[in-house]
Amino acid sequence: MAEEKGHLGVVHLLPADVEALMRRLERHKFERLEKDSETYKIMAGVFDSSTLLTLYHMIHQGVFDIFYGVVSGGKESNIFCARDKRGNYVAAKIYRIATSDFRTMYRYIVGDPRFKGITKERRRIIYAWASREFKNLQRAFDAGVAVPRPIRHERNVLAMEFLGEQGVPYPRMKDSPPEKPKETFEKLLNAVGRLYREARLVHSDLSEYNVMLTPEPVLIDFSMGTDIANPMADELLLRDLSNLVRYFRKLGVKTKEPAELFSAIKEER
Numbered sequence: 001m002a003e004e005k006g007h008l009g010v011v012h013l014l015p016a017d018v019e020a021l022m023r024r025l026e027r028h029k030f031e032r033l034e035k036d037s038e039t040y041k042i043m044a045g046v047f048d049s050s051t052l053l054t055l056y057h058m059i060h061q062g063v064f065d066i067f068y069g070v071v072s073g074g075k076e077s078n079i080f081c082a083r084d085k086r087g088n089y090v091a092a093k094i095y096r097i098a099t100s101d102f103r104t105m106y107r108y109i110v111g112d113p114r115f116k117g118i119t120k121e122r123r124r125i126i127y128a129w130a131s132r133e134f135k136n137l138q139r140a141f142d143a144g145v146a147v148p149r150p151i152r153h154e155r156n157v158l159a160m161e162f163l164g165e166q167g168v169p170y171p172r173m174k175d176s177p178p179e180k181p182k183e184t185f186e187k188l189l190n191a192v193g194r195l196y197r198e199a200r201l202v203h204s205d206l207s208e209y210n211v212m213l214t215p216e217p218v219l220i221d222f223s224m225g226t227d228i229a230n231p232m233a234d235e236l237l238l239r240d241l242s243n244l245v246r247y248f249r250k251l252g253v254k255t256k257e258p259a260e261l262f263s264a265i266k267e268e269r
């Protein structure tokens with residue numbers, strides 16, 4: 001396995017590596033890999049054998065060709081920077097099977113009419129979660145909302161446009177406040193409104209953590225995004241708007257109250 005510390009402090013994972021790993025996994029237990037290696041830590045958390053199989057399949061389809069390693073490691077997922085067969089950068093979001101909090105996921109997905117009747121089984125919920133993020137991105141993208149272009153989804157793995165330059169991701173709004181906060185706030189309000197009216201979605205986890213600045217604001221992390229028919233949709237929309245208002249008021253932007261912004265979005269329907 002070619003290991004290299006680059007700007008992302010990462011591991012290069014080539015198709016041959018994945019194949020070798022697959023063979024290795026068949027023969028040995030995962031624990032036999034060197035425990036202190038970066039590779040091990042990432043893979044132990046993310047790449048269980050079914051995920052490897054999924055990656056293997058997607059690599060053979062040309063969705064991914066080379067992995068440059070982790071851009072972000074959250075509670076439920078890891079984001080990897082990769083390139084496709086043609087050399088374009090793509091982001092791979094890989095949901096963890098073993099450590100994801102699928103009970104909370106279940107609570108948030110069960111009210112979405114698109115996933116009616118989903119059973120409370122870990123693997124199924126996590127696959128549904130990734131599938132929901134993909135469908136949401138598609139709906140948002142088709143409605144002209146600024147989101148990363150969705151590319152492919154398979155089981156717990158999602159491929160989307162990489163937001164960054166030369167493999168370095170653009171900053172999150174949380175880490176790098178916008179230069180023109182008022183304009184950015186208005187663009188985000190427009191995006192939330194368009195998302196509601198045209199894509200019939202509520203993001204449901206909107207905050208400075210889930211906006212990237214290219215420097216134009218782009219909404220990311222749609223796994224919580226829900227259909228407006230969800231009985232929780234209004235509450236979630238109000239929460240999204242309250243988060244934006246809180247953040248932008250801190251930057252000195254004069255804004256309406258979240259409830260007023262909420263009514264405006266609902267009335268424009």
Ligand SMILES: Nc1ncnc2c1ncn2[C@@H]1O[C@H](COP(=O)(O)OP(=O)(O)OP(=O)(O)O)[C@@H](O)[C@H]1O
Pocket residue numbers: 071072073074075076077078079091093148160161162163164169170172209210220221222223
């Ligand atoms: N398409 C993308 N291109 C480049 N970087 C991305 C992309 N999507 C996400 N990222 C980076 O990865 C980080 C985490 O992504 P995201 O918010 O989708 O995961 P997360 O669901 O918050 O993780 P968790 O819930 O597991 O904590 C983002 O804050 C951003 O820095």
Ligand SMILES: [Mg+2]
Pocket residue numbers: 209210221
């Ligand atoms: Mg996030």
